[in-house]
Amino acid sequence: MGEASIPDATAARLPRYLQALRRAGQAGAVTLSSDQLARASGTSAAKVRKDLSCLGSHGTRGVGYPVAALAAELARVLGLDEGRPVVLVGAGNLGRALAAYGGFERGGFRVAAVIDADERIVGRTIAGHRVRSAEELPAVLTGTAATMAVITVPDTAAQSVADTLVAAGVTAILSFATIYLDVPEHVRVRRVDLATELQLLSFYEQADEDVPAAAG
Amino acid sequence: MGEASIPDATAARLPRYLQALRRAGQAGAVTLSSDQLARASGTSAAKVRKDLSCLGSHGTRGVGYPVAALAAELARVLGLDEGRPVVLVGAGNLGRALAAYGGFERGGFRVAAVIDADERIVGRTIAGHRVRSAEELPAVLTGTAATMAVITVPDTAAQSVADTLVAAGVTAILSFATIYLDVPEHVRVRRVDLATELQLLSFYEQADEDVPAAAG
DNA sequence: GTATGTGAAACGCTTCACAGCA
Protein backbone atom coordinates (compact mmCIF):
# COMPACT_ATOMS: atom_id res chain seq x y z
CA MET A 1 0.00 0.00 0.00
CA GLY A 2 1.21 3.45 0.89
CA GLU A 3 2.48 4.89 4.18
CA ALA A 4 1.95 2.04 6.65
CA SER A 5 3.77 3.81 9.45
CA ILE A 6 6.45 6.40 8.95
CA PRO A 7 9.42 6.53 11.37
CA ASP A 8 9.92 9.81 13.24
CA ALA A 9 13.31 10.41 11.70
CA THR A 10 11.81 10.02 8.23
CA ALA A 11 8.81 12.25 8.98
CA ALA A 12 11.14 15.00 10.14
CA ARG A 13 12.81 14.99 6.72
CA LEU A 14 9.69 14.98 4.55
CA PRO A 15 9.15 18.76 4.70
CA ARG A 16 12.71 19.30 3.54
CA TYR A 17 12.20 16.99 0.58
CA LEU A 18 9.03 18.83 -0.33
CA GLN A 19 10.79 22.18 -0.21
CA ALA A 20 13.68 20.93 -2.33
CA LEU A 21 11.31 19.38 -4.87
CA ARG A 22 9.25 22.56 -5.23
CA ARG A 23 12.38 24.60 -5.75
CA ALA A 24 13.71 22.14 -8.32
CA GLY A 25 10.33 22.15 -10.08
CA GLN A 26 10.34 25.93 -10.34
CA ALA A 27 13.84 25.69 -11.77
CA GLY A 28 12.48 23.42 -14.50
CA ALA A 29 13.60 20.02 -13.26
CA VAL A 30 11.35 17.11 -14.27
CA THR A 31 13.10 14.30 -12.41
CA LEU A 32 15.61 14.23 -9.57
CA SER A 33 17.90 11.39 -8.51
CA SER A 34 18.18 10.44 -4.86
CA ASP A 35 21.65 11.94 -4.93
CA GLN A 36 20.44 15.27 -6.27
CA LEU A 37 17.56 15.38 -3.81
CA ALA A 38 19.93 14.56 -0.96
CA ARG A 39 22.22 17.42 -1.93
CA ALA A 40 19.30 19.86 -2.12
CA SER A 41 17.91 18.84 1.25
CA GLY A 42 21.10 18.28 3.18
CA THR A 43 20.89 14.55 3.75
CA SER A 44 22.29 11.41 2.11
CA ALA A 45 21.16 9.51 -0.97
CA ALA A 46 20.60 6.34 1.05
CA LYS A 47 18.33 8.18 3.47
CA VAL A 48 16.34 9.69 0.63
CA ARG A 49 15.71 6.29 -0.92
CA LYS A 50 14.78 4.63 2.37
CA ASP A 51 12.56 7.54 3.35
CA LEU A 52 10.72 7.70 0.06
CA SER A 53 10.23 3.95 -0.04
CA CYS A 54 7.94 4.42 2.99
CA LEU A 55 5.53 6.29 0.73
CA GLY A 56 5.55 3.56 -1.90
CA SER A 57 7.58 3.22 -5.06
CA HIS A 58 7.43 6.52 -6.88
CA GLY A 59 10.84 6.48 -8.51
CA THR A 60 12.00 4.95 -11.76
CA ARG A 61 15.20 2.94 -11.77
CA GLY A 62 17.82 4.44 -14.01
CA VAL A 63 15.96 7.77 -14.08
CA GLY A 64 15.04 9.12 -10.65
CA TYR A 65 11.96 10.58 -8.97
CA PRO A 66 9.30 12.62 -10.81
CA VAL A 67 9.45 16.10 -9.25
CA ALA A 68 5.82 17.17 -9.64
CA ALA A 69 4.20 13.86 -8.69
CA LEU A 70 6.42 13.32 -5.68
CA ALA A 71 5.84 16.88 -4.43
CA ALA A 72 2.09 16.34 -4.69
CA GLU A 73 2.37 13.04 -2.85
CA LEU A 74 4.42 14.62 -0.06
CA ALA A 75 1.97 17.50 0.28
CA ARG A 76 -0.81 14.94 0.63
CA VAL A 77 1.04 12.89 3.24
CA LEU A 78 1.85 16.06 5.19
CA GLY A 79 -1.79 17.12 5.12
CA LEU A 80 -1.17 20.28 3.08
CA ASP A 81 -3.70 19.66 0.34
CA GLU A 82 -5.55 22.87 1.12
CA GLY A 83 -4.23 25.90 2.98
CA ARG A 84 -4.56 24.71 6.55
CA PRO A 85 -5.65 27.38 9.03
CA VAL A 86 -3.13 28.46 11.66
CA VAL A 87 -3.74 30.91 14.50
CA LEU A 88 -0.93 33.25 15.51
CA VAL A 89 -0.96 34.21 19.19
CA GLY A 90 1.31 37.12 20.05
CA ALA A 91 1.65 40.12 17.74
CA GLY A 92 4.84 41.54 19.23
CA ASN A 93 8.08 41.99 17.32
CA LEU A 94 8.52 38.32 16.59
CA GLY A 95 4.87 37.60 15.77
CA ARG A 96 4.72 40.49 13.34
CA ALA A 97 7.99 39.43 11.73
CA LEU A 98 6.76 35.87 11.24
CA ALA A 99 3.48 37.08 9.77
CA ALA A 100 5.34 39.31 7.33
CA TYR A 101 8.02 36.70 6.64
CA GLY A 102 5.75 34.70 4.33
CA GLY A 103 6.68 31.37 5.87
CA PHE A 104 3.07 30.44 6.50
CA GLU A 105 1.91 30.82 2.91
CA ARG A 106 5.12 29.37 1.50
CA GLY A 107 4.61 26.31 3.68
CA GLY A 108 1.04 25.80 2.51
CA PHE A 109 -0.73 27.34 5.49
CA ARG A 110 -3.23 30.13 5.96
CA VAL A 111 -3.12 32.63 8.81
CA ALA A 112 -6.66 32.33 10.13
CA ALA A 113 -6.30 34.95 12.87
CA VAL A 114 -3.82 37.05 14.83
CA ILE A 115 -4.33 37.47 18.57
CA ASP A 116 -2.66 39.65 21.20
CA ALA A 117 -3.35 40.51 24.82
CA ASP A 118 -1.98 44.05 24.55
CA GLU A 119 -4.92 46.42 24.06
CA ARG A 120 -2.65 48.92 22.31
CA ILE A 121 -2.04 46.39 19.56
CA VAL A 122 -5.57 45.00 19.30
CA GLY A 123 -7.32 46.48 16.30
CA ARG A 124 -4.19 47.08 14.26
CA THR A 125 -3.83 45.30 10.96
CA ILE A 126 -0.95 42.84 10.55
CA ALA A 127 -0.37 40.90 7.36
CA GLY A 128 -3.95 41.65 6.35
CA HIS A 129 -5.45 40.58 9.66
CA ARG A 130 -7.04 42.75 12.29
CA VAL A 131 -5.42 41.81 15.61
CA ARG A 132 -8.03 40.45 17.99
CA SER A 133 -8.02 40.43 21.77
CA ALA A 134 -7.15 37.49 24.01
CA GLU A 135 -10.77 37.18 25.13
CA GLU A 136 -11.77 36.39 21.56
CA LEU A 137 -9.36 33.45 21.35
CA PRO A 138 -11.84 30.63 22.07
CA ALA A 139 -14.44 32.09 19.73
CA VAL A 140 -11.85 32.62 17.01
CA LEU A 141 -10.64 29.04 17.26
CA THR A 142 -14.16 27.70 17.02
CA GLY A 143 -14.97 30.01 14.14
CA THR A 144 -11.89 29.19 12.08
CA ALA A 145 -11.78 25.49 12.96
CA ALA A 146 -8.02 25.91 13.39
CA THR A 147 -6.22 23.10 15.21
CA MET A 148 -2.73 24.53 14.78
CA ALA A 149 -1.29 27.55 16.54
CA VAL A 150 1.96 29.51 16.76
CA ILE A 151 2.83 31.08 20.12
CA THR A 152 5.12 34.12 20.21
CA VAL A 153 4.04 35.57 23.58
CA PRO A 154 6.46 36.15 26.50
CA ASP A 155 7.44 33.12 28.61
CA THR A 156 5.27 34.25 31.49
CA ALA A 157 2.12 34.04 29.38
CA ALA A 158 3.01 31.02 27.26
CA GLN A 159 1.65 28.25 29.50
CA SER A 160 -1.65 30.01 30.05
CA VAL A 161 -2.04 30.64 26.32
CA ALA A 162 -1.25 26.98 25.64
CA ASP A 163 -3.90 25.89 28.14
CA THR A 164 -6.49 28.08 26.43
CA LEU A 165 -5.52 26.78 23.01
CA VAL A 166 -5.71 23.16 24.09
CA ALA A 167 -9.08 23.72 25.77
CA ALA A 168 -10.37 25.13 22.49
CA GLY A 169 -9.27 22.09 20.51
CA VAL A 170 -5.78 22.95 19.29
CA THR A 171 -3.64 19.81 18.92
CA ALA A 172 -0.44 21.20 17.40
CA ILE A 173 1.59 24.10 18.75
CA LEU A 174 4.74 25.77 17.48
CA SER A 175 6.18 27.68 20.42
CA PHE A 176 8.87 30.36 20.47
CA ALA A 177 8.80 30.53 24.26
CA THR A 178 11.87 29.21 26.07
CA ILE A 179 9.93 27.30 28.74
CA TYR A 180 8.78 23.74 28.28
CA LEU A 181 5.00 23.71 27.82
CA ASP A 182 2.97 21.21 29.81
CA VAL A 183 0.23 19.84 27.56
CA PRO A 184 -1.89 16.68 27.32
CA GLU A 185 -0.39 13.71 25.55
CA HIS A 186 -2.44 14.13 22.39
CA VAL A 187 -1.05 17.62 21.77
CA ARG A 188 2.18 17.98 19.80
CA VAL A 189 4.51 20.84 20.65
CA ARG A 190 7.57 21.94 18.78
CA ARG A 191 9.84 24.59 20.22
CA VAL A 192 12.03 27.01 18.36
CA ASP A 193 14.55 28.82 20.50
CA LEU A 194 17.28 31.13 19.24
CA ALA A 195 19.35 30.90 22.43
CA THR A 196 19.33 27.10 22.46
CA GLU A 197 20.41 26.90 18.84
CA LEU A 198 23.23 29.37 19.34
CA GLN A 199 24.43 27.59 22.46
CA LEU A 200 24.56 24.28 20.63
CA LEU A 201 26.60 25.89 17.86
CA SER A 202 28.84 27.39 20.50
CA PHE A 203 29.41 23.96 22.00
CA TYR A 204 30.49 22.45 18.71
CA GLU A 205 32.80 25.37 17.98
CA GLN A 206 34.49 24.87 21.32
CA ALA A 207 34.63 21.10 20.86
CA ASP A 208 36.21 21.51 17.42
CA GLU A 209 38.86 23.81 18.87
CA ASP A 210 39.74 21.28 21.56
CA VAL A 211 40.14 18.48 19.01
CA PRO A 212 41.50 20.19 15.89
CA ALA A 213 43.04 16.96 14.57
CA ALA A 214 39.66 15.53 13.57
CA ALA A 215 40.09 16.20 9.86
CA GLY A 216 43.78 15.26 9.88
CA MET B 1 38.44 13.94 34.06
CA GLY B 2 35.54 15.68 32.45
CA GLU B 3 33.82 15.54 29.08
CA ALA B 4 35.77 12.89 27.18
CA SER B 5 33.44 13.01 24.19
CA ILE B 6 29.81 14.04 24.35
CA PRO B 7 27.26 12.29 22.08
CA ASP B 8 25.33 14.53 19.69
CA ALA B 9 22.00 13.72 21.29
CA THR B 10 23.35 14.71 24.68
CA ALA B 11 24.94 17.92 23.40
CA ALA B 12 21.62 18.96 21.90
CA ARG B 13 20.01 18.77 25.34
CA LEU B 14 22.68 20.65 27.31
CA PRO B 15 21.33 24.12 26.45
CA ARG B 16 17.90 23.07 27.69
CA TYR B 17 19.34 21.87 30.98
CA LEU B 18 21.19 25.14 31.38
CA GLN B 19 18.03 27.14 30.75
CA ALA B 20 16.03 25.07 33.21
CA LEU B 21 18.73 25.34 35.87
CA ARG B 22 18.99 29.12 35.52
CA ARG B 23 15.24 29.46 35.83
CA ALA B 24 15.16 27.18 38.87
CA GLY B 25 18.02 29.12 40.42
CA GLN B 26 16.18 32.40 39.97
CA ALA B 27 13.18 30.77 41.64
CA GLY B 28 15.34 29.99 44.66
CA ALA B 29 16.08 26.30 44.09
CA VAL B 30 19.41 25.08 45.48
CA THR B 31 19.31 21.49 44.26
CA LEU B 32 17.28 19.69 41.61
CA SER B 33 16.72 15.96 41.22
CA SER B 34 17.06 14.35 37.82
CA ASP B 35 13.30 13.97 37.80
CA GLN B 36 12.68 17.66 38.46
CA LEU B 37 15.26 18.69 35.87
CA ALA B 38 13.70 16.32 33.36
CA ARG B 39 10.28 17.85 33.90
CA ALA B 40 11.64 21.39 33.49
CA SER B 41 13.48 20.56 30.30
CA GLY B 42 11.02 18.20 28.68
CA THR B 43 13.03 14.99 28.75
CA SER B 44 13.28 11.92 31.01
CA ALA B 45 15.09 11.40 34.31
CA ALA B 46 17.19 8.59 32.86
CA LYS B 47 18.38 10.82 30.04
CA VAL B 48 19.26 13.60 32.46
CA ARG B 49 21.41 11.29 34.56
CA LYS B 50 23.14 9.72 31.56
CA ASP B 51 23.72 13.10 29.96
CA LEU B 52 25.13 14.73 33.07
CA SER B 53 27.36 11.76 33.80
CA CYS B 54 29.25 12.71 30.62
CA LEU B 55 30.38 15.89 32.39
CA GLY B 56 31.59 14.02 35.46
CA SER B 57 29.86 13.31 38.72
CA HIS B 58 28.29 16.54 39.91
CA GLY B 59 25.26 15.16 41.71
CA THR B 60 24.85 13.90 45.27
CA ARG B 61 23.03 10.60 45.80
CA GLY B 62 19.91 11.02 47.82
CA VAL B 63 19.89 14.79 47.20
CA GLY B 64 20.20 15.78 43.56
CA TYR B 65 22.25 18.22 41.49
CA PRO B 66 23.52 21.59 42.78
CA VAL B 67 21.77 24.21 40.65
CA ALA B 68 24.41 26.95 40.65
CA ALA B 69 27.47 24.73 40.24
CA LEU B 70 25.91 22.65 37.48
CA ALA B 71 24.76 25.74 35.59
CA ALA B 72 28.28 27.14 35.74
CA GLU B 73 29.71 23.85 34.55
CA LEU B 74 27.26 23.70 31.64
CA ALA B 75 28.03 27.29 30.64
CA ARG B 76 31.72 26.38 30.62
CA VAL B 77 31.19 23.26 28.53
CA LEU B 78 29.04 25.22 26.08
CA GLY B 79 31.71 27.89 25.78
CA LEU B 80 29.56 30.67 27.22
CA ASP B 81 31.96 31.89 29.87
CA GLU B 82 32.07 35.38 28.46
CA GLY B 83 29.51 36.99 26.15
CA ARG B 84 30.54 35.46 22.88
CA PRO B 85 30.32 37.80 19.88
CA VAL B 86 27.72 37.03 17.20
CA VAL B 87 27.21 38.89 13.94
CA LEU B 88 23.66 39.35 12.64
CA VAL B 89 23.40 39.49 8.85
CA GLY B 90 20.05 40.72 7.57
CA ALA B 91 18.19 43.56 9.29
CA GLY B 92 14.79 42.96 7.74
CA ASN B 93 11.65 42.13 9.69
CA LEU B 94 13.00 38.92 11.13
CA GLY B 95 16.49 40.20 11.88
CA ARG B 96 15.12 43.22 13.72
CA ALA B 97 12.70 41.03 15.67
CA LEU B 98 15.46 38.66 16.73
CA ALA B 99 17.68 41.54 17.80
CA ALA B 100 14.86 43.01 19.88
CA TYR B 101 13.75 39.61 21.17
CA GLY B 102 16.59 39.41 23.68
CA GLY B 103 17.47 35.84 22.83
CA PHE B 104 21.10 36.69 22.21
CA GLU B 105 21.76 38.23 25.61
CA ARG B 106 19.60 35.69 27.42
CA GLY B 107 21.62 32.94 25.81
CA GLY B 108 24.93 34.44 26.88
CA PHE B 109 25.87 36.06 23.58
CA ARG B 110 26.72 39.57 22.49
CA VAL B 111 25.56 41.12 19.22
CA ALA B 112 28.85 42.31 17.80
CA ALA B 113 27.43 43.88 14.65
CA VAL B 114 24.33 44.11 12.46
CA ILE B 115 24.74 44.01 8.68
CA ASP B 116 22.35 44.57 5.77
CA ALA B 117 22.71 44.97 2.03
CA ASP B 118 19.79 47.39 1.69
CA GLU B 119 21.18 50.93 1.57
CA ARG B 120 17.90 52.29 2.95
CA ILE B 121 18.47 50.33 6.16
CA VAL B 122 22.21 50.90 6.50
CA GLY B 123 22.89 53.60 9.07
CA ARG B 124 19.78 52.98 11.14
CA THR B 125 20.17 51.88 14.72
CA ILE B 126 18.84 48.46 15.71
CA ALA B 127 19.15 47.10 19.24
CA GLY B 128 21.83 49.67 19.91
CA HIS B 129 23.82 48.89 16.77
CA ARG B 130 24.28 51.01 13.70
CA VAL B 131 23.45 48.82 10.71
CA ARG B 132 26.50 48.46 8.49
CA SER B 133 26.67 47.72 4.78
CA ALA B 134 27.46 44.38 3.20
CA GLU B 135 30.80 45.65 1.95
CA GLU B 136 31.90 46.13 5.54
CA LEU B 137 31.23 42.49 6.43
CA PRO B 138 34.79 41.13 6.12
CA ALA B 139 36.24 44.08 8.03
CA VAL B 140 33.58 43.78 10.73
CA LEU B 141 34.28 40.09 11.21
CA THR B 142 37.99 40.69 11.50
CA GLY B 143 37.48 43.60 13.87
CA THR B 144 35.07 41.80 16.19
CA ALA B 145 36.80 38.41 16.04
CA ALA B 146 33.32 36.88 15.75
CA THR B 147 33.19 33.28 14.56
CA MET B 148 29.42 32.89 14.91
CA ALA B 149 26.78 34.46 12.67
CA VAL B 150 23.02 34.52 12.27
CA ILE B 151 21.65 34.82 8.72
CA THR B 152 18.19 36.30 8.16
CA VAL B 153 18.59 37.42 4.55
CA PRO B 154 16.34 36.22 1.68
CA ASP B 155 17.04 32.75 0.26
CA THR B 156 18.51 34.23 -2.90
CA ALA B 157 21.27 35.96 -0.95
CA ALA B 158 21.86 33.34 1.73
CA GLN B 159 24.50 31.22 -0.02
CA SER B 160 26.55 34.21 -1.05
CA VAL B 161 26.41 35.62 2.48
CA ALA B 162 27.45 32.24 3.86
CA ASP B 163 30.41 32.13 1.47
CA THR B 164 31.55 35.55 2.62
CA LEU B 165 31.16 34.62 6.27
CA VAL B 166 33.14 31.41 5.85
CA ALA B 167 35.88 33.19 3.94
CA ALA B 168 36.18 35.64 6.84
CA GLY B 169 36.61 32.88 9.38
CA VAL B 170 33.08 32.17 10.62
CA THR B 171 32.69 28.52 11.66
CA ALA B 172 29.15 28.45 13.07
CA ILE B 173 26.04 29.71 11.29
CA LEU B 174 22.43 29.85 12.38
CA SER B 175 20.38 30.24 9.22
CA PHE B 176 16.74 31.21 8.82
CA ALA B 177 16.89 30.69 5.06
CA THR B 178 14.94 27.75 3.68
CA ILE B 179 17.67 26.56 1.34
CA TYR B 180 20.40 24.15 2.38
CA LEU B 181 23.67 26.03 2.64
CA ASP B 182 26.75 24.51 1.05
CA VAL B 183 29.69 25.06 3.39
CA PRO B 184 33.08 23.43 4.10
CA GLU B 185 33.12 20.48 6.47
CA HIS B 186 34.56 22.42 9.39
CA VAL B 187 31.63 24.87 9.40
CA ARG B 188 28.53 24.00 11.44
CA VAL B 189 25.16 25.17 10.18
CA ARG B 190 21.85 24.97 11.98
CA ARG B 191 18.67 25.85 10.16
CA VAL B 192 15.50 27.22 11.66
CA ASP B 193 12.52 27.14 9.35
CA LEU B 194 8.97 28.07 10.28
CA ALA B 195 7.41 26.28 7.31
CA THR B 196 9.26 23.02 7.97
CA GLU B 197 8.24 22.98 11.63
CA LEU B 198 4.61 23.64 10.80
CA GLN B 199 4.58 20.98 8.11
CA LEU B 200 5.95 18.41 10.52
CA LEU B 201 3.25 19.32 13.05
CA SER B 202 0.69 19.04 10.27
CA PHE B 203 1.92 15.55 9.45
CA TYR B 204 1.53 14.33 13.02
CA GLU B 205 -1.93 15.87 13.30
CA GLN B 206 -3.00 14.04 10.19
CA ALA B 207 -1.36 10.81 11.34
CA ASP B 208 -3.10 11.05 14.72
CA GLU B 209 -6.45 11.50 12.99
CA ASP B 210 -5.90 8.40 10.87
CA VAL B 211 -5.03 6.28 13.91
CA PRO B 212 -7.15 7.69 16.74
CA ALA B 213 -7.00 4.45 18.74
CA ALA B 214 -3.39 5.05 19.77
CA ALA B 215 -4.19 6.16 23.32
CA GLY B 216 -6.84 3.49 23.92
C1' DG C 1 24.92 1.79 -17.95
C1' DT C 2 22.30 4.02 -14.39
C1' DA C 3 19.64 4.68 -10.38
C1' DT C 4 15.96 2.68 -7.42
C1' DG C 5 14.36 -0.43 -3.72
C1' DT C 6 15.63 -3.26 0.17
C1' DG C 7 17.43 -6.84 3.27
C1' DA C 8 21.22 -7.09 6.56
C1' DA C 9 24.86 -5.25 9.25
C1' DA C 10 26.56 -1.52 12.04
C1' DC C 11 25.81 2.16 14.88
C1' DG C 12 23.99 5.23 18.38
C1' DC C 13 20.46 6.37 21.52
C1' DT C 14 17.11 5.30 25.02
C1' DT C 15 15.33 2.61 28.58
C1' DC C 16 15.74 -0.53 32.19
C1' DA C 17 17.25 -2.20 36.45
C1' DC C 18 19.98 -2.02 40.21
C1' DA C 19 24.35 -1.40 42.71
C1' DG C 20 26.39 2.29 45.40
C1' DC C 21 26.41 6.12 48.28
C1' DA C 22 24.54 10.01 51.27
Added chain:
DNA sequence: TGCTGTGAAGCGTTTCACATAC
Protein backbone atom coordinates in the same frame (compact mmCIF):
# COMPACT_ATOMS: atom_id res chain seq x y z
C1' DT D 1 15.08 5.70 52.53
C1' DG D 2 16.14 8.46 48.32
C1' DC D 3 18.51 9.56 44.37
C1' DT D 4 22.66 9.22 41.60
C1' DG D 5 25.69 6.68 38.45
C1' DT D 6 26.10 2.96 35.16
C1' DG D 7 26.44 -1.59 32.83
C1' DA D 8 23.37 -4.16 29.85
C1' DA D 9 19.44 -4.88 27.15
C1' DG D 10 16.27 -3.07 23.73
C1' DC D 11 15.09 -0.21 19.98
C1' DG D 12 15.33 2.87 16.11
C1' DT D 13 18.22 4.92 12.63
C1' DT D 14 21.84 4.95 9.39
C1' DT D 15 24.86 2.80 6.31
C1' DC D 16 26.20 -0.70 3.26
C1' DA D 17 25.85 -3.61 -0.66
C1' DC D 18 23.55 -5.49 -4.30
C1' DA D 19 19.65 -7.51 -6.74
C1' DT D 20 16.27 -5.40 -9.69
C1' DA D 21 14.38 -2.69 -13.17
C1' DC D 22 14.50 0.81 -16.79
